[in-house]
């Protein structure tokens with residue numbers, strides 16, 4: 001269905017299927033897809049974006065649910081934060097549900113979608129550290145068919161959406177093990193993250209995966225800290241760790257993600273970090289310690 005918004009003269013297309021959406025975007029490469037509109041319309045209202053046309057994704061039912069595939073969940077890009085926050089979804093992918101529950105006030109969670117959160121790729125996007133820790137892939141639909149792209153490649157700019165392409169699904173492994181998402185904000189109540197941490201246990205691989213959000217343009221993975229802590233976990237036993245190990249993990253993660261500045265000259269002490277940066281490092285350390293503690297408890 002195509003309508004023409006009279007006052008703006010922009011074309012607005014409302015496809016009912018993924019194929020129709022790809023066809024609409026291919027036919028009009030200057031048009032942009034819009035899902036919940038919480039990011040896109042804010043950019044339009046501020047005059048930062050003037051799309052020549054809009055392709056609304058809200059009527060595409062196949063994007064709004066999920067299905068199971070080879071030990072993975074194939075999540076529709078049109079899943080709203082509100083839907084992902086519900087208990088049945090939380091039982092599947094607890095950290096993504098926790099991130100969805102933390103993503104802004106209720107009216108934003110009712111409209112904002114997983115796909116929009118990923119494509120906006122804001123440093124404060126709450127789903128992003130979870131998807132990084134889960135090593136999730138995007139299933140992209142386009143005029144020449146489908147392709148898979150690691151979420152981390154899109155966020156790092158190593159892969160881009162080509163003209164006519166859409167994020168259709170997000171492929172997430174079902175790990176059947178504890179996973180935690182924690183977020184620190186500058187105020188009480190809903191707010192953008194100052195820092196966030198996702199910790200995911202992967203018992204089949206005897207791995208702990210961790211990603212830190214909001215402190216850099218894309219989520220950071222402290223790989224050495226992950227390997228070190230995984231080597232301390234008794235995967236066949238209680239899994240719990242001593243409090244000192246949890247504290248050390250938090251500090252390891254924080255120092256990896258917010259390193260000391262290099263010394264001015266060889267042999268000199270590194271200059272102290274500014275107080276605000278030190279505070280952020282402490283916040284990351286506490287979040288990582290708590291997230292791991294909860295995942296292992």
Ligand SMILES: Cc1cc2nc3c(=O)[nH]c(=O)nc-3n(C[C@H](O)[C@H](O)[C@H](O)COP(=O)(O)OP(=O)(O)OC[C@H]3O[C@@H](n4cnc5c(N)ncnc54)[C@H](O)[C@@H]3O)c2cc1C
Pocket residue numbers: 032033034035036037038039040041042057077078102103104105108111112113114115116117118119120124125126127161165166167168190191192193
């Ligand atoms: C007041 C307020 C508070 C917020 N708080 C938070 C918060 O705490 N945490 C958080 O993470 N976010 C927050 N947000 C940001 C926003 O709500 C999320 O990023 C949301 O998930 C965006 O989804 P959307 O469906 O609204 O995207 P849209 O605005 O519809 O689209 C965003 C971008 O993604 C593109 N796009 C959308 N879907 C697709 C697709 N399937 N394929 C290709 N491109 C696509 C659009 O073209 C556009 O470029 C907040 C926003 C507001 C306005």
